Amino acid sequence: MDESADATRVEWREWGEEAFAEAAERDVPLLVSLVTSWSDWCRQMDERTYAEPRIAANVNDDFVPVRVDADRHPRVRERYNMGGFPSTVFVTPEGDHLAGATFLEPEGFRQVLQRVRETWDEQGEDAGSVPRALRGGEPPVGPVNGDIERLLAGQLGEQFDPEHGGWGTDEKFPLPATVEFALKRERDQALRTLDAVRRNLADDVDGGFFRFAHGRDWSDPQREKVLAENASLLRAFASAYLHTGSEDYREPAEHTIDYATGTLWTGEAFGGSQAAGEYFEQSADERASHAEPPVDETAYADVNALTADALLAFAAYTDDDTATRYAERTLDYLRETLVDGATVRHFDEPDAPTGLLADRARVVQAFASAAQVLGGDYLDTAVTVADATIDDLQDATGAFLDGPLEGAGLLDQPLRPIDDTAVMADALVDLHYLTRDARYHEAASDAVGAFAGAAERMGAQVAAYGTAASRVVGDPLVVEVADEAGRDLHRAALRMADHEKVVVPDADGEPGTAWLVEADGTSEAVDSPEALADLVANAQ
Secondary structure, three states: OOHHHHHOOOOOEEOOHHHHHHHHHHOOOEEEEEEOOOOHHHHHHHHHHHOOHHHHHHHHHHOEEEEEEOOOOHHHHHHHOOOOOOEEEEEOOOOOEEEEEOOOOHHHHHHHHHHHHHHHHHHHHHHOEOOHHHOOOOOOOOOOOOHHHHHHHHHHHHHEOOOOOOEOOOOEOOOHHHHHHHHOOOHHHHHHHHHHHHHHOEOOOOOOEOOEEOOOOOOOEEOOEEHHHHHHHHHHHHHHHHHHOOHHHHHHHHHHHHHHHHHHEOOOOEOOEEOOOHHHHOOHHHHOOOOOOOEEOOOOHHHHHHHHHHHHHHHHHHOOHHHHHHHHHHHHHHHHHHEEOOEEEOOOOOOOOEOOHHHHHHHHHHHHHHHHHOOOOHHHHHHHHHHHHHHHHEOOOOOEOOOOOOOOOOOOOOOOOHHHHHHHHHHHHHHHHHHOOHHHHHHHHHHHHOOHHHHHHOOHHHHHHHHHHHHHHOOOOEEEEOOOOOOHHHHHHHOOOOOOOEEEOOOOOOOOOEEEEEOOEEOOOEOOHHHHHHHHHHHO
16 A cells, blocks of 8 residues: 555555455445646645545445555556546445546545435445446547548547647647657647657756646646656657757757656666655755655566667667667566566556556567567567467457456456557557557558547547558568568668668578568668769659
8 A cells, every 4th residue: 555545544445356346345435546746736735635524434334445556556547537536436335436526625525424424325326337448348440541540630620720830729638659650740730849848847957857738829838757758759759869960859858768767667667656845846946955756666677678669769769879778678578577478467466467468569569569679589579479469459350458357456457458458459550560560450450440439539639550551551662571580770770760660680681681571572782871872762
């Protein structure tokens, strides 16, 4: 149990079958408190609401209170998140939703407790409902063609904020995957968004990026630092540097690496986040006399794989030794600690979830990237995990389930997340060209097709799906190099200005040559970086 939970007067239970069985036996609802270690609002609700003696007594008497770390239990998070943290969710003993909110002050919480008690007394289980995403039915299957990319590219312009940069008119999130999609389709929008991010969300004192801004003009940042966001921004800035050659994008990437390796690195892998707090609102001189906010040192499989992938991208474009070294160490940690054959454990504890789509997809992506950038035997891990994921989690519609259909509450109900499906599909395209196995392209196409019927209703926030669709439909730039990883021709291939390309080292062919894989075969082979650059330029 986390320290803030210990500080309250609520008798928190762990998430699991025992808590639901207790609720059924007592004929009371559960109160599920979804929290994160990095959220200051979670800490404040513990201190201001749950620590109030009368509220704690009411919760203990009339509910089964369950505390869930949302980062450690992502499948619970996706089924019970009310739109932020803390999420305060009232649940039937069968797992259905009764009511929910985010942060609540004591008086508001008392009112909610009273309403939920009255509803339960009057209606019982009949008052519960299942979220729309879990109500069954098939996903919006549709044809896989160029319309998907075109429709999502159109959303970039419709939702872009021309005055302040970024997409949306309220809170501003960096949306790194959308930035990467835009780099090849609306580059000015992508660069203006990155410019706004580095001006407004960068911590110029200790490094790293804050999570989002409350203001449309990127003002009033929310000051926690989450590894997933920082790793995604590292990759987006690295991709922008690849396309522009501008230090304006290389420097923020370098500073992000410095922050991650200096603050989040545990000695073996990267911790998941650094908490928000007043510390980050102070000047450098004021910070010097205060301790930094704590770091959650839990090394999660999905975000460590994402970080390794981002470090590999920066290393590929710059030959940066620090990025290469930490990418290799992170991949070693994943292989030695969290990946066992086809099994991927979410973090290194015996009861940690296994078989999650997010973990598997990011691992496949990272090890496929490593095969391209570093060579060696990284491809074997990507293939093993990908094969098992296709067999275990891809259903008849083509979509991927978010994990095994088992567990307490609504965990036995299918959920098909489009974001993680897009990551998996994108990684499978890489595997198709790295292995020449058509199974991976077919699985990627099926995954994209599972959501294609809703492409015209999608927003810019799911542009990663558009990237996957475009690579499935419109053969990406593929460079095969008949030379070892790290040689000049291989390094030149990695630097071709297309962050969606595939580079295959150690390919079969005349040693010291490279060529492009085209729809009807292969191009002529060339033997110098300059000739390869000309070959790519003429092909585009």
